[in-house]
Amino acid sequence: MKTIxxxxxxxxxxxxxxxxxxxxxxxxxxxxxxxxxEINNADKIIFPGxxxxxxxxxxxxxxxxxxxxxxxxxxxxxxxxxMGMQVLMDYSDENNGTECLGIIKGKVRRFHKTKxxxxxxxxxxxxxxxxxDHPIWSGIDDNSxxxxxxxxxxxxxxxxxxxxxxxxxxxxxxxxxKDNIVAIQGHPEKSSAIGLKFLKNFIEMS
Amino acid sequence: xxxxxRIIPCLDVDNxxxxxxxxxxxxxxxxxxxxxxxxxxxxxxxxxxxxxxxxSSSNRKTILDVVENVASQVFIPLTVGGGISSxxxxxxxxxxxxxxxxxxxxxxxxxxxxxDASEAVGSQCIxxxxxxxxxxxxxxxxxxxxxxHGGRNATGIDAxxxxxxxxxxxxxxxxxxxxxxxxxxxGFDLELMQEINARVNIPTIASGGVGTLEDMxxxxxxxxxxxxxxxxxxxxxxxxxxxVKEYLSKKGVxxxxxxx
Numbered sequence: 001m002k003t004i005x006x007x008x009x010x011x012x013x014x015x016x017x018x019x020x021x022x023x024x025x026x027x028x029x030x031x032x033x034x035x036x037x038e039i040n041n042a043d044k045i046i047f048p049g050x051x052x053x054x055x056x057x058x059x060x061x062x063x064x065x066x067x068x069x070x071x072x073x074x075x076x077x078x079x080x081x082x083m084g085m086q087v088l089m090d091y092s093d094e095n096n097g098t099e100c101l102g103i104i105k106g107k108v109r110r111f112h113k114t115k116x117x118x119x120x121x122x123x124x125x126x127x128x129x130x131x132x133d134h135p136i137w138s139g140i141d142d143n144s145x146x147x148x149x150x151x152x153x154x155x156x157x158x159x160x161x162x163x164x165x166x167x168x169x170x171x172x173x174x175x176x177x178k179d180n181i182v183a184i185q186g187h188p189e190k191s192s193a194i195g196l197k198f199l200k201n202f203i204e205m206s
Numbered sequence: 207x208x209x210x211x212r213i214i215p216c217l218d219v220d221n222x223x224x225x226x227x228x229x230x231x232x233x234x235x236x237x238x239x240x241x242x243x244x245x246x247x248x249x250x251x252x253x254x255x256x257x258x259x260x261x262s263s264s265n266r267k268t269i270l271d272v273v274e275n276v277a278s279q280v281f282i283p284l285t286v287g288g289g290i291s292s293x294x295x296x297x298x299x300x301x302x303x304x305x306x307x308x309x310x311x312x313x314x315x316x317x318x319x320x321x322d323a324s325e326a327v328g329s330q331c332i333x334x335x336x337x338x339x340x341x342x343x344x345x346x347x348x349x350x351x352x353x354x355h356g357g358r359n360a361t362g363i364d365a366x367x368x369x370x371x372x373x374x375x376x377x378x379x380x381x382x383x384x385x386x387x388x389x390x391x392x393g394f395d396l397e398l399m400q401e402i403n404a405r406v407n408i409p410t411i412a413s414g415g416v417g418t419l420e421d422m423x424x425x426x427x428x429x430x431x432x433x434x435x436x437x438x439x440x441x442x443x444x445x446x447x448x449x450v451k452e453y454l455s456k457k458g459v460x461x462x463x464x465x466x
Contacts, residue, residue: 013301015300015302016277016281019278051328124252149330168208190283191282192464
């Protein structure tokens with residue numbers, strides 16, 4: 001039995017992520033935690049998030065979680081979801097500029113409004129185009145639909161780390177991989193069978 | 207590629223069970239919420255909306271169990287409405303597994319609730335329901351007036367101005383129901399949808415009046431809705447969500463297809 005820790009830094013409702021992970025990993029021990037010790041002892045880490053960048057970063061800093069997040073993202077399989085993807089970058093334009101964790105090189109910026117009537121946030125179901133092979137894509141078709149809710153997107157420096165791309169007015173990186181880290185802008189926990197498969201693939205990664 | 211248009215089955219829940227009926231008449235038990243939600247998820251529903259119609263406030267917490275149980279087994283966005291009057295009600299529902307909540311009467315009683323709630327939990331969780339009915343303002347001109355309590359109480363509020371105010375206050379989406387069309391199977395009030403969509407830049411969900419697949423198409427293509435919500439055509443088995451999407455797709459609407 002493995003222990004999967006969902007990092008709780010007080011910024012989001014984690015019940016959806018917890019329920020989906022419990023569903024795909026019925027034999028594992030799934031915990032929601034902000035304890036350094038529990039996170040360090042876990043086999044895999046899930047790092048979700050919602051809300052504004054500045055508040056997320058201040059919650060992470062208030063709980064002294066920045067170091068443990070960095071350490072664990074290097075040492076073991078680590079999945080960032082939504083804001084949990086964005087704050088892995090160096091810097092976000094949100095809230096007049098926010099320093100982020102700097103685990104992946106690059107920045108976060110708002111969608112360009114490329115035409116009139118384009119609604120921001122990007123909210124709803126959109127396709128993810130697979131850019132490279134990766135274990136997280138096992139059994140998931142190219143251009144599968146995921147559920148998204150966000151106004152900002154990531155621009156990683158290393159384009160080779162982009163493993164999934166989505167188009168909304170412009171093409172953006174919707175799934176990234178670097179060493180032990182996989183991160184997704186959409187919400188696999190709300191993306192029906194495809195999203196559950198994505199989570200299951202993460203659980204099975206070693 | 208634009209976002210897909212969403213198809214949202216709406217379930218009325220009374221004392222923890224799904225019920226179906228027309229215009230609150232002939233209400234019949236229609237099953238266990240988890241089973242019904244699973245069925246719609248399998249058909250390709252993009253979201254599911256639960257409307258709690260439990261009359262007794264002492265039984266209101268049964269909706270929390272429903273949300274908890276459905277959210278443990280059905281992994282698409284879940285929206286819950288009915289009897290919500292405070293930020294604390296909203297937090298409780300979100301913690302039980304809801305992704306969005308919908309409010310109507312409470313927003314009219316206290317418009318600050320929309321601002322407070324979007325500040326507290328994020329705009330993306332707050333859907334404001336607008337129940338609107340046509341009203342003659344002169345011999346040649348009509349407007350729409352907001353109603354509350356399931357269409358029983360007129361408020362004197364202009365629906366188009368209200369839609370604009372709700373966007374400014376932080377509503378993430380508008381669920382627009384035509385009280386003239388609801389239950390008629392004549393199709394959505396397309397003019398109402400167009401007028402609202404011309405004024406706001408947040409997603410709108412058309413509701414009230416769907417009888418045919420073409421009605422669904424027109425809500426999107428003519429009414430400019432981002433999503434369509436329907437109850438009876440799904441519950442009575444007239445169409446499956448899959449059939450709706452096949453039809454829309456053939457007509458050139460971008461939808462998320464699910465093949466089992």
